[in-house]
Amino acid sequence: MFKTVDYSELKGNYLIIDVRSPQEHKEASIPGAINIPIFDDEERKEIGFLYVNESVEKAKKTGIEAVSKKLPLIYEQISELDKKYDKLILFCARGGMRSSSLCSLFSTLGMDTYKLSGGYKGYRKFINEQLIKVNENIKYIVIHGKTGVGKTELLKYLKGKDMDVLDLEEAANHRGSLLGNVGLGQGRSQKQFEALVYESIKNRKTNYVFVEGESKRIGNIIIPDYIYSSMEKGVHILADADLDFRAGLIIKEYTNSENAVEEILSSLDSLERYISSKNIERYKDLVQKGDFEEVAKELMVKYYDPMYLNGINKYKYDLNINIQDIKKAGEFLIEWVEEYIHN
Numbered sequence: 001m002f003k004t005v006d007y008s009e010l011k012g013n014y015l016i017i018d019v020r021s022p023q024e025h026k027e028a029s030i031p032g033a034i035n036i037p038i039f040d041d042e043e044r045k046e047i048g049f050l051y052v053n054e055s056v057e058k059a060k061k062t063g064i065e066a067v068s069k070k071l072p073l074i075y076e077q078i079s080e081l082d083k084k085y086d087k088l089i090l091f092c093a094r095g096g097m098r099s100s101s102l103c104s105l106f107s108t109l110g111m112d113t114y115k116l117s118g119g120y121k122g123y124r125k126f127i128n129e130q131l132i133k134v135n136e137n138i139k140y141i142v143i144h145g146k147t148g149v150g151k152t153e154l155l156k157y158l159k160g161k162d163m164d165v166l167d168l169e170e171a172a173n174h175r176g177s178l179l180g181n182v183g184l185g186q187g188r189s190q191k192q193f194e195a196l197v198y199e200s201i202k203n204r205k206t207n208y209v210f211v212e213g214e215s216k217r218i219g220n221i222i223i224p225d226y227i228y229s230s231m232e233k234g235v236h237i238l239a240d241a242d243l244d245f246r247a248g249l250i251i252k253e254y255t256n257s258e259n260a261v262e263e264i265l266s267s268l269d270s271l272e273r274y275i276s277s278k279n280i281e282r283y284k285d286l287v288q289k290g291d292f293e294e295v296a297k298e299l300m301v302k303y304y305d306p307m308y309l310n311g312i313n314k315y316k317y318d319l320n321i322n323i324q325d326i327k328k329a330g331e332f333l334i335e336w337v338e339e340y341i342h343n
Contacts, residue, residue: 148246174219
């Protein structure tokens with residue numbers, strides 16, 4: 001008989017294995033989990049259809065036929081992983097047939113496999129409860145500023161210096177603006193975002209956590225009310241930088257992917273509600289010529305800056321900082337926060 005374990009009980013040298021289909025895993029999974037699917041996307045769709053529209057027995061038979069072809073490869077993968085980890089934790093959607101059948105088989109073969117209690121649904125219940133709790137005592141140090149002042153770069157520097165940091169844009173895989181997905185690919189789901197936020201703050205060393213000032217929405221992601229409320233009640237810092245510095249950071253960040261030009265051209269169309277078609281066509285022409293600086297500066301001055309001023313002006317700031325060098329600004333912030341904490 002295989003063993004079952006709750007997510008809250010996991011510790012030591014273990015590996016979590018998602019046996020759901022590739023699409024299920026892609027949409028949202030447990031951070032750190034690897035995907036060894038028992039069914040591919042088409043097989044899962046077919047079995048689900050049979051289960052609902054024909055019979056449970058036919059769905060089971062089709063499932064057995066599908067998995068039997070994969071078992072040698074799945075066994076080989078699990079066997080190799082069993083040598084590296086003390087425990088292998090398998091999960092499916094609800095801790096049902098997919099994970100149960102594999103755990104039963106591999107436990108019989110002498111491997112130390114466990115089924116995650118409740119599957120991914122059980123994990124989500126854990127996150128929904130625990131994310132609220134781990135957020136309760138946090139005092140957020142919120143860095144505000146217009147586009148390109150270096151807020152994200154500051155967070156990365158502070159994280160590298162072992163400060164507690166919550167990078168909401170990294171968790172969302174989106175920069176929070178209409179051009180925010182350029183070079184990043186698809187944004188993450190709400191469920192995956194919340195899982196990554198939990199991972200970021202659950203093992204913090206202090207209750208002081210640096211975060212970037214954001215609107216309630218980051219791309220398709222909504223920051224949970226309890227986190228956003230805590231951010232609003234936090235310590236607020238306003239960062240600024242000159243236009244040349246900002247343009248340099250923006251160009252570096254937005255043009256470092258292979259398909260950057262194509263993605264920028266496509267994303268510019270989303271600005272038609274705010275900028276005339278004539279100007280958008282001019283920006284596209286400049287981008288195709290490689291003149292990113294003029295486009296970056298003009299977009300900041302005419303579009304981004306006026307929009308961000310509304311959000312920036314709602315707070316009273318405990319500190320204003322002008323950034324000319326990310327390292328120096330980061331060092332200053334570390335010293336300032338240490339003094340703030342002890343005063």
